Amino acid sequence: MAKAVTIQEVAALAGVSTSTVSNLLNGRISRMSAATRARIELAMSQLGYQANHAARQLKTGQSPIIGLVIPSVANPFWGAFVQAVEEAAMARGYQVLLGNGGRDPRREQRYAESLWSHGVRGVIFGSSPLSLDYILRLVERGLHVMVFDRRLHEGDTVMDGISVDNRVGGYLATRHLLDLGHRRIGFLSGPLRTSSRLERLEGYRNALIDAEIRHDPALIWVGESPTGAGDVEGAEIGRTGARALLSAEHPPTGLVAINDLYALGAYAGAHDLGFRIPEDVSIVGFDDITMADMANPPLTTIKQPIDSMMQSAVGTLIDRLEGTRSGPAHVVTVPIEIVVRNSTAQPGSRPYRPD
Amino acid sequence: MAKAVTIQEVAALAGVSTSTVSNLLNGRISRMSAATRARIELAMSQLGYQANHAARQLKTGQSPIIGLVIPSVANPFWGAFVQAVEEAAMARGYQVLLGNGGRDPRREQRYAESLWSHGVRGVIFGSSPLSLDYILRLVERGLHVMVFDRRLHEGDTVMDGISVDNRVGGYLATRHLLDLGHRRIGFLSGPLRTSSRLERLEGYRNALIDAEIRHDPALIWVGESPTGAGDVEGAEIGRTGARALLSAEHPPTGLVAINDLYALGAYAGAHDLGFRIPEDVSIVGFDDITMADMANPPLTTIKQPIDSMMQSAVGTLIDRLEGTRSGPAHVVTVPIEIVVRNSTAQPGSRPYRPD
DNA sequence: ATCCTTTAGTGTATCGTTCTACCAAGACCG
DNA sequence: CGGTCTTGGTAGAACGATACACTAAAGGAT
Secondary structure, three states: OOOOOOHHHHHHHHOOOHHHHHHHHOOOHHHOOHHHHHHHHHHHHHHOOOOOHHHHHHHHOOOOEEEEEEOOOOOHHHHHHHHHHHHHHHHOOOEEEEEEOOOOHHHHHHHHHHHHHOOOOEEEEOOOOOOHHHHHHHHHHOOEEEEEOOOOOOOOOOOEEEEEOHHHHHHHHHHHHHHOOOOOEEEEEOOOOOHHHHHHHHHHHHHHHHOOOOOOHHHEEEOOOOOOOOOOOHHHHHHHHHHHHHOOOOOOOEEEEOOHHHHHHHHHHHHHOOOOOOOOOEEEEEEOOHHHHHOOOOOEEEEOOHHHHHHHHHHHHHHHHOOOOOOOOOEEEEOOEEEOOOOOEOOOOOEOOOO | OOOOOOHHHHHHHHOOOHHHHHHHHOOOHHHOOHHHHHHHHHHHHHHOOOOOHHHHHHHHOOOOEEEEEEOOOOOHHHHHHHHHHHHHHHHOOOEEEEEEOOOOHHHHHHHHHHHHHOOOOEEEEOOOOOOHHHHHHHHHHOOEEEEEOOOOOOOOOOOEEEEEOHHHHHHHHHHHHHHOOOOOEEEEEOOOOOHHHHHHHHHHHHHHHHOOOOOOHHHEEEOOOOOOOOOOOHHHHHHHHHHHHHOOOOOOOEEEEOOHHHHHHHHHHHHHOOOOOOOOOEEEEEEOOHHHHHOOOOOEEEEOOHHHHHHHHHHHHHHHHOOOOOOOOOEEEEOOEEEOOOOOEOOOOOEOOOO
């Protein structure tokens, strides 16, 4: 096992003290002459020096790692989410330590503790049912937290947050169906344990109210997830729900699904019953995962711009870690849009083509 | 920022030396009386002691983190892969540090170096084009490597490996189509940069040879990926490829896709051209991702048992890290099976139902 | 009473960096 | 010429846990 190159070997080769090498490493270049600096840099590259993060962390209490706690990487949406975070973090020289929370608060708490003991001081939480006071305790301890998809109000909390306006999303999806002429619209979801899901439902309700359609509770289907995670089984739940809703006496002609996985599951459920999409039933999803465009028919859905969201989220988190940013919680809400494809049409008709 | 509890605070409260606390922490319980042990444990829980991994790592050179380098988490197969690794690692008290290699050797190398400097001494590589000698260099340095989906021969290398027999997989997929009566069978892939892909192709060829069908190079479509990653765009490539293959003068009646994403993309391509699945063209995939079962029609595919594979892989990697296992490279090949759903049927016929 | 073992611990150097002091030597000023 | 800055460094004590090398006390054998 080859020994790692240390700062003192570099110092010895360059003929300076370890302090000077450390100064260079930490950007305090004003404290040395250009010649010295060049000598050190030469020595570093000759020896192939690689900083020892453990030692550095022991001293500073910081490590260039950000934690990421999400419900489940097995869901393609979260896969893309992780990808986006990872990319943004890497651009700033940070690594990502991953945790699957499985929407289980206890497990998320365990992760957070473990992350802390690894010297991680910045964590991004995906959509989660974490109780606010638990996060708060972590924040008091010095952890920087960035929350995705949880409703926060500016000044209301000490945490930064980023999300799409889920209410608007739910409204847009429902509104699109309404504009097409649908009157009976179903809502398909799994356990409503996160604020984002509740907000999407709220948007759905508001759209119906604005269209002066009486609310029918029988049209809202909230599936139970056996494991409680409600992610991998999303498609399965969507399928079951679509079957339940469509086999009712007065089936809906349009379905708003809580996310694309549910929507794609609803495709299967509709097919099981012999319904064609969109001729017999229109379906709209949420997220715009890659598969949405490949599905048959391509899925109309609400798009979340995760790449840009995560770039911003990771940016402000790292700014906080590095002390560049301080001050009150920064809460951003990103505009959202519907992308219309071919899973929606006028009730009992041929596909609706956007142009 | 609350100070972390250290081993000496625990020692002070329990009235022992730090050495004794350390001994307890490291399982050397034979070196102390039951009473002392109980006092220390009480003190630890009273203070809420959490070990500082940085300090420990600085001393021991080890850290309870395993690295995971995969092409792209955005692909649902790799998402499930990460999930499986994470679960297995967590059960042993390890965390996972993630890296998206993007099938780019330079980037993978950068990751590996970075992982090393974080004290990570065990890494799992997903399917990758890494040159063997580069990995070898890492191994010499003391890194324990576990390679997924790369063909290794027992005794041939110093690295552990796990994979499915991709040749058999390609054979099984092709054979299934042959058994159904297909004679013109296309092969759909992206860049053949990994051994697993080449092996699947080999299996396809062998099946045709065994069936005494003359090999027609026009039936093999190898797409180019614009970014080189060939993952996110898998479905897109599959779509293009299916269109190319199916619009030929003598189109194939069956298609073997390099993985499920390509297969699902091929669904879209076939539809673009007005082909029905499986009546006009049969399609078989590889991996058995969650969406395979939800697709319309449900996809016949070769299943990779990733959960059990990763449990074994993580197990032997950690055994190596902890010194429990040593000796020659451990290469395991896991049996594979085809799961027949409704995307395959006899040529020009109604769906084939397994029972 | 002496010597040897065993039990139950402890003292302390060490891992690789950082960072607060501190300092030497020249430049500048009046 | 003495004093004060400025520039370009250096010394060395941390950070928290580990593990090697000890040892004090008690028990057993002779």
